[in-house]
Amino acid sequence: xxxxxxxxxxxxxxxxxxxxxxxxxxxxxxxxxxxxxxxxxxxxxxxxxxxxxxxxxxxxxxxxxxxxxxxxxxxxxxxxxxxxxxxxxxxxxxxxxxxxxxxxxxxxxxxxxxxxxxxxxxxxxxxxxxxxxxxxxxxxxxxxxxxxxxxxxxxxxxxxxxxxxxxxxxxxxxxxxxxxxxxxxxxxxxxxxxxxxxxxxxxxxxxxxxxxxxxxxxxxxxxxxxxxxxxxxxxxxxxxxxxxxxxxxxxxxxxxxxxxxxxxxxxxxxxxxxxxxxxxxxxxxxxxxxxxxxxxxxxxxxxxxxxxxxxxxxxxxxxxxxxxxxxxxxxxxxxxxxxxxxxxxxxxxxxxxxxxxxxxxxxxxxxxxxxxxxxxxxxx
Amino acid sequence: xxxxxxxxxxxxxxxxxxxxxxxxxxxxxxxxxxxxxxxxxxxxxxxxxxxxxxxxxxxxxxxxxxxxxxxxxxxxxxxxxxxxxxxxxxxxxxxxxxxxxxxxxxxxxxxxxxxxxxxxxxxxxxxxxxxxxxxxxxxxxxxxxxxxxxxxxxxxxxxxxxxxxxxxxxxxxxxxxxxxxxxxxxxxxxxxxxxxxxxxxxxxxxxxxxxxxxxxxxxxx
Numbered sequence: 187x188x189x190x191x192x193x194x195x196x197x198x199x200x201x202x203x204x205x206x207x208x209x210x211x212x213x214x215x216x217x218x219x220x221x222x223x224x225x226x227x228x229x230x231x232x233x234x235x236x237x238x239x240x241x242x243x244x245x246x247x248x249x250x251x252x253x254x255x256x257x258x259x260x261x262x263x264x265x266x267x268x269x270x271x272x273x274x275x276x277x278x279x280x281x282x283x284x285x286x287x288x289x290x291x292x293x294x295x296x297x298x299x300x301x302x303x304x305x306x307x308x309x310x311x312x313x314x315x316x317x318x319x320x321x322x323x324x325x326x327x328x329x330x331x332x333x334x335x336x337x338x339x340x341x342x343x344x345x346x347x348x349x350x351x352x353x354x355x356x357x358x359x360x361x362x363x364x365x366x367x368x369x370x371x372x373x374x375x376x377x378x379x380x381x382x383x384x385x386x387x388x389x390x391x392x393x394x395x396x397x398x399x400x401x402x403x404x405x406x407x408x409x410x411x412x413x414x415x416x417x418x419x420x421x422x423x424x425x426x427x428x429x430x431x432x433x434x435x436x437x438x439x440x441x442x443x444x445x446x447x448x449x450x451x452x453x454x455x456x457x458x459x460x461x462x463x464x465x466x467x468x469x470x471x472x473x474x475x476x477x478x479x480x481x482x483x484x485x486x487x488x489x490x491x492x493x494x495x496x497x498x499x500x501x502x503x504x505x506x507x508x509x510x511x512x513x514x515x516x517x518x519x520x521x522x523x524x525x526x527x528x529x530x531x532x533x534x535x536x537x538x539x540x541x542x543x544x545x546x547x548x549x550x551x552x553x554x555x556x557x558x559x560x561x562x563x564x565x566x
Numbered sequence: 567x568x569x570x571x572x573x574x575x576x577x578x579x580x581x582x583x584x585x586x587x588x589x590x591x592x593x594x595x596x597x598x599x600x601x602x603x604x605x606x607x608x609x610x611x612x613x614x615x616x617x618x619x620x621x622x623x624x625x626x627x628x629x630x631x632x633x634x635x636x637x638x639x640x641x642x643x644x645x646x647x648x649x650x651x652x653x654x655x656x657x658x659x660x661x662x663x664x665x666x667x668x669x670x671x672x673x674x675x676x677x678x679x680x681x682x683x684x685x686x687x688x689x690x691x692x693x694x695x696x697x698x699x700x701x702x703x704x705x706x707x708x709x710x711x712x713x714x715x716x717x718x719x720x721x722x723x724x725x726x727x728x729x730x731x732x733x734x735x736x737x738x739x740x741x742x743x744x745x746x747x748x749x750x751x752x753x754x755x756x757x758x759x760x761x762x763x764x765x766x767x768x769x770x771x772x773x774x775x776x777x778x779x780x781x782x783x784x785x786x787x
Contacts (some may be wrong), residue, residue: 340757348768352775374759 195219214304217314241356245319247444251435252323252493256292258431259424260284263331266386266421270393287331287387288424294335296322298342306351317356317363317499318346324364324493327425328486328534329371330384337375341367361541362497365534372534380530385421397422398484399523399530402473408480415483426489429482436492445496448505449512453491456516457481464524473524481520490519490533500541504551511547515540583709591713595721598781602725603774607693612726613766614685619742621681622730624671626723628686630716632663633695637715640703647704656699657690664689694722729769737761 195218202215220242264280264287275283299318307314325342349366350359359366372379382396389395398408398420410420418428426432439445461478468475481487495501495515502511515536522532529535582588601607608629615625636659640647647655668686671679679686689695698718703711734740737760739747747754759765 352771370759373762373764374757375755376758 191222195222214308214314217304217307217316242316242319244444245316247442248320248439248493249323251438251445252320252327252425254431254434255327255425255428255489256288256323258418258428259327259426260288262418262427263287263387263424265419267388270386270389270395272393283387284331288326290335291326291329291331291333291338291424292323294338295325295342298339299325299346302343302346302351306355310355312355315356317350321345321363321367325367328364328368328423328489328494330379330422331387331424332384333371333378337371337378340374341371344370357499359499361538362494362500365494365538365541368534369538385423395421397530398480402476402480402484403523403527403530405472408476408484412477412480412483415480420484423486423489426486429488432488432492439492439496445492446498446501446508448508449496449501450491452509452512453495453516454482454488456513457487457491457520458516459513460517460520464520471524481523485523485531486533487519490537491516494533494537495540500544502544502547502551504548506554507544507547507551510551511540511544514543588710588713591710592717592720595714595717596724597721597777600721600725600777601694601697601718602722602770603777605694605697607697608722609770611685611688611692612722612729612770613763615682616726616730616733616766616769617737617761618681618734618740619727619730621678622726623723624675624678625682625685626719626726628664628667628671629689629692629694629722630719631667632660632689633698633719634712634715635663636660636695637698637703637711638708640699641706641708641711644704644706652700652704653696656696660695660699661690694718725770725773728773729766732769733760733765737765 198215199219220240261277261281261284264275264282264284267283267287268275268280296318299322303318304314306312322342325338325345329338329341345363345367348370349361349363350356353359368379378384382394382400383389384395385397386393386395394409396404396406396409398410398415401407401409414420415427416429418431420427436445436450440447440450458478458481461476461481464474464476465478491512495512502508515533518536518539519532522529522535526532595601598604602609602612611625611629616622636656639659640656643655643659664687667689668679671682671686698714702714706714731741734742735746736757738756739745739754757765760769
């Protein structure tokens with residue numbers, strides 16, 4: 187099979203090269219060929235070391251690390267639905283119901299996003315970038331299961347065009363594209379992205395669909411235990427609920443060296459530290475008094491820390507900068523959650539804000555390093 | 567014996583009222599020298615008043631009146647204004663017309679004037695107006711100054727209307743308050759981003775993108 191594909195690709199290659207019949211579609215050909223096989227490029231001049239792992243394979247590793255969260259999310263959508271309507275359902279029914287709710291969102295996200303990416307690549311004569319492979323799965327995972335499909339399409343289109351292509355495509359964006367899609371939908375259609383009714387598919391009116399964060403913000407009992415939240419059997423966006431599955435993804439990212447563990451750890455540390463500080467200052471505010479470790483498992487905290495904050499394009503690049511960047515995301519998230527009544531969840535805002543600040547953090551990190559080295563030079 | 571000759575008075579060539587040069591004064595700001603998309607002036611008001619088309623239209627008319635009249639009067643006074651205090655003189659002239667516009671809106675279009683609120687008064691600080699007074703009216707005759715004022719106000723107004731059209735139809739599904747989608751029987755959900763100032767920012771950016779893609783643009787080093 188592999189040999190067969192390779193032969194076919196080689197036979198087709200001249201058609202897509204300069205002067206060939208389908209010269210204009212070269213980027214499409216290139217996109218598929220490099221998707222299937224490691225590209226055979228070699229450097230032309232001088233000695234370079236070229237890593238066999240290219241952007242496509244990097245992105246694909248992230249997609250694999252997202253699969254546990256996706257599968258759990260699909261099941262959880264079904265589980266929450268049958269729980270809400272008060273029926274007992276078999277595991278397979280829950281999973282099927284969830285698939286019917288989640289897969290269309292996934293398909294729309296990929297179709298719209300890849301369609302726009304292909305169009306831009308053709309139009310600009312660039313190679314097709316694989317940046318959307320990850321965004322396309324991240325977008326469904328951070329949306330509520332009830333999001334209408336046309337909204338998914340609009341949000342994805344906005345993220346790809348305004349969030350990415352405007353700045354020059356993959357690798358040039360200031361903000362995380364998936365979060366750009368979410369923040370656009372959050373402000374454009376707040377009724378579909380927040381509140382108590384959107385988190386459970388086909389929920390009867392009488393059943394409370396409030397998330398733990400909404401309960402905490404309202405000063406009500408949380409409604410779910412720490413273990414529920416850690417395992418993920420709580421209402422929420424499709425892929426964000428299960429901290430356990432996200433940690434499995436984090437281990438994959440860590441083992442392959444693709445995600446920055448410094449960012450992940452410092453986000454968690456920052457959030458926990460701010461949670462502890464809140465506990466100290468709590469008084470009679472029940473949200474501030476909520477144990478700090480709860481903050482790390484409810485809402486989108488874990489998902490944001492592992493998959494969003496670590497986006498290598500929009501995060502800080504310097505090693506020291508990453509720690510500051512991560513800690514500030516954690517601190518800001520908890521601050522927004524507890525002190526800002528307008529936004530029940532702070533992860534999205536905190537990451538986007540720190541995305542904007544990342545170049546500044548890098549700048550000062552480098553300046554500080556220069557100063558340190560200069561003073562060392564003086565002492566000699 | 568004097569060798570000096572009496573200089574012949576320069577022949578005054580009277581320029582045509584609507585020659586090529588004069589038409590350029592009006593057409594340039596509409597496209598290649600647009601105050602908003604090319605000079606990037608007057609952005610603040612363009613973000614603030616373009617949620618709906620009606621206030622945007624009134625704002626454009628107000629700016630046109632103020633810009634044309636101040637251009638005319640500053641041009642008339644250009645030779646007697648001491649250059650050290652010219653900004654103050656310009657401001658006084660501009661404020662006079664802005665107050666006039668404000669009072670007229672309050673008298674005849676009260677609802678719109680309430681919507682525009684402080685932004686009518688802020689025409690005083692609109693960079694386009696000060697920019698044209700400094701760059702054009704201080705050095706040109708009254709008639710070209712009037713044309714320049716009209717041209718730039720049209721350029722400003724055109725962008726305002728385009729942005730307001732996009733924002734109103736996407737944000738509230740209407741044109742001049744007329745609910746287009748509802749009339750067509752489509753249940754349209756308004757896009758909240760377009761109602762926020764950030765929507766204007768994005769739309770203006772896209773307009774600039776489109777214009778530069780058409781006209782070509784080189785970043786000045």
